[in-house]
Amino acid sequence: MSSGAPRIYLDHAATTPPDPAVVDAMLPYFRERWHNPSSIYVEAQAARQVIDEARATIAALIGAAEPDEILFTSGGSEADNLALRGVLAASRRRGKHLITSAVEHHAILDTAEELEREELAEVTLVGVDRDGVVDPAAVEAAVREDTVLVSIMHANNEIGGVNDIAEIARRVHAKNPHTMVHTDAVQSAAHLGVNVDRLGVDLLTFTGHKLYGPRGAGALYVRNGTPLQGQILGGQQERGIRAGTEDTAAIAGFALAMSMAAERREADLDHERALQERLMAELPKHIPMLAITGPREASKRLPGNVSCTVAFVEGESILLALDLAGIAASSGSACTTGSVEPSHVLVATGMPAELARGSLRFTFGRGNTDADVDRLLEVLPPIVQRMRALSPVPVSEAPEAWKSWLSN
Ligand SMILES: Cc1ncc(COP(=O)(O)O)c(C=O)c1O
Structure with missing residues (x-):
């Protein structure tokens, strides 16, 4: 902790x-x-x-x-x-x-x-x-x-x-x-x-x-x-x-x-969209070989939701490390947390199952602030770096099938 x-x-x-x-x-x-x-x-x-x-x-x-x-x-x-x-x-x-x-x-x-x-x-x-x-x-x-x-x-x-x-x-x-x-x-x-x-x-x-x-x-x-x-x-x-x-x-x-x-909808929406857009823009800049999953356009995306996949790491391991650093997040549906199967949603999008294993989901709410995004961006990149260093799979070239997903 x-x-x-x-x-x-x-x-x-x-x-x-x-x-x-x-x-x-x-x-x-x-x-x-x-x-x-x-x-x-x-x-x-x-x-x-x-x-x-x-x-x-x-x-x-x-x-x-x-x-x-x-x-x-x-x-x-x-x-x-x-x-x-x-x-x-x-x-x-x-x-x-x-x-x-x-x-x-x-x-x-x-x-x-x-x-x-x-x-x-x-x-x-x-x-x-x-x-x-x-x-x-x-x-x-x-x-x-x-x-x-x-x-x-x-x-x-x-x-x-x-x-x-x-x-x-x-x-x-x-x-x-x-x-x-x-x-x-x-x-x-x-x-x-x-x-x-x-x-x-x-x-x-x-x-x-x-x-x-x-x-x-x-x-x-x-x-x-x-x-x-x-x-x-x-x-x-x-x-x-x-x-x-x-x-x-x-x-x-x-x-x-x-x-x-209903009363707070506009205010909640503006607040969650601002945090969401900032994190979606920043994550790929801070972590190489990371794919934002789901729609990029705000009008097609649930406000407050930021999901991504980090190549060459298990999403579940990242979540445990984030938890130790004081951040509660998820790898997808809470109901499947703990299972080792890649998300059925990501697989349905055509994402290779191995890549989908690195999935993470951050969902903002009324109580979150910009400081929460700052903190996440501070702690997540070194966690990913450490895990990739420990990975039994050499982190080198991404397989060909992953490339269209990993834009950075
Ligand atoms: C899309 C969707 N449907 C249904 C449910 C289940 O709702 P409840 O937890 O109220 O049973 C959830 C919960 O995560 C959900 O996200």
């Missing part, structure tokens, strides 16, 4: 620190207002009202026509699972073709794979370009008569590529009006703001803990008329689609965090 200097958190895409105002707003629901919202007495009805208000607030923020189009879940993973399983189960008579992309979060990819194993889905995976972005024309081309659902993420959690969901939805619906379009907006909801009509989607996933809200609260937006079969059976909560006693505290905190994200 370094000299007692404050630690630097550069992993906001994994989770964000809950805003103190959100925590304060949640506390009464643990201490005094903890009643079951489904019960009949006055305290329970007050809890019900809190949930109704949270639902209305969130519905208005994302442009939903009705509060009932918001189904509360335990988070993004559950909402993704519900979207895929729920639409396919409710659409069996129409078919079982599901289209998704090779760079989705595992909450989508693993569910799609499992549905295929269970013979409940036939899955088409569309590829991506070098920046991890899906071509809307490729999605359109994959749509068939029996395609019941298309699920393409809004912004990629590892390398920050933003998909043109409005264009994808427009093309899909034009080719097959019966096909539903879902987007996983877990990473984009805070930064870009989402409006379900502008995006043209039928279902949309988002979650509280990526926008300074609590863990354990997420939602699936489901446009009225979308076929969806519940996957957690039991009580009649969430219109009978998602059983389970509601977590009033988490839902209230989630709604407040969403409102605060």
Whole structure:
């Protein structure tokens, strides 16, 4: 551990620190207002009202026509699972073709794979370009008569590529009006703001803990008329689609965090973009044989995300050294941290697997400053240099296949 200097958190895409105002707003629901919202007495009805208000607030923020189009879940993973399983189960008579992309979060990819194993889905995976972005024309081309659902993420959690969901939805619906379009907006909801009509989607996933809200609260937006079969059976909560006693505290905190994200969006965006652009410009100058991954253009990239690959080193080893130096970062999706497999996202972009092993992800948030970028630029280059010196692989010429990726 370094000299007692404050630690630097550069992993906001994994989770964000809950805003103190959100925590304060949640506390009464643990201490005094903890009643079951489904019960009949006055305290329970007050809890019900809190949930109704949270639902209305969130519905208005994302442009939903009705509060009932918001189904509360335990988070993004559950909402993704519900979207895929729920639409396919409710659409069996129409078919079982599901289209998704090779760079989705595992909450989508693993569910799609499992549905295929269970013979409940036939899955088409569309590829991506070098920046991890899906071509809307490729999605359109994959749509068939029996395609019941298309699920393409809004912004990629590892390398920050933003998909043109409005264009994808427009093309899909034009080719097959019966096909539903879902987007996983877990990473984009805070930064870009989402409006379900502008995006043209039928279902949309988002979650509280990526926008300074609590863990354990997420939602699936489901446009009225979308076929969806519940996957957690039991009580009649969430219109009978998602059983389970509601977590009033988490839902209230989630709604407040969403409102605060909307109010602060411009300021947050400017702040995170400035740090992002500076680090993206500086990293290749400080470290030879480093490739920035994902889109370079700000308009095509998730604000606050800087991802790169460092040739001839393991990303995981760099992360451990950064941790010792007081910097918390990630090599990609937090869910895959600890695994030795190269990122499925980078592999899908066409990057050679060996090069992809050096992947790193820095994601900025409200609390970061220019001094954090200075510190990272001070400690990272000597770490890379030291590791390359220890590498069993001689650091000489990069293999031919790596050259187009390593611009410096
Ligand atoms: C794109 C994306 N989808 C889904 C999830 C899962 O969300 P949750 O952690 O709320 O289950 C994540 C979390 O990292 C994510 O980045």
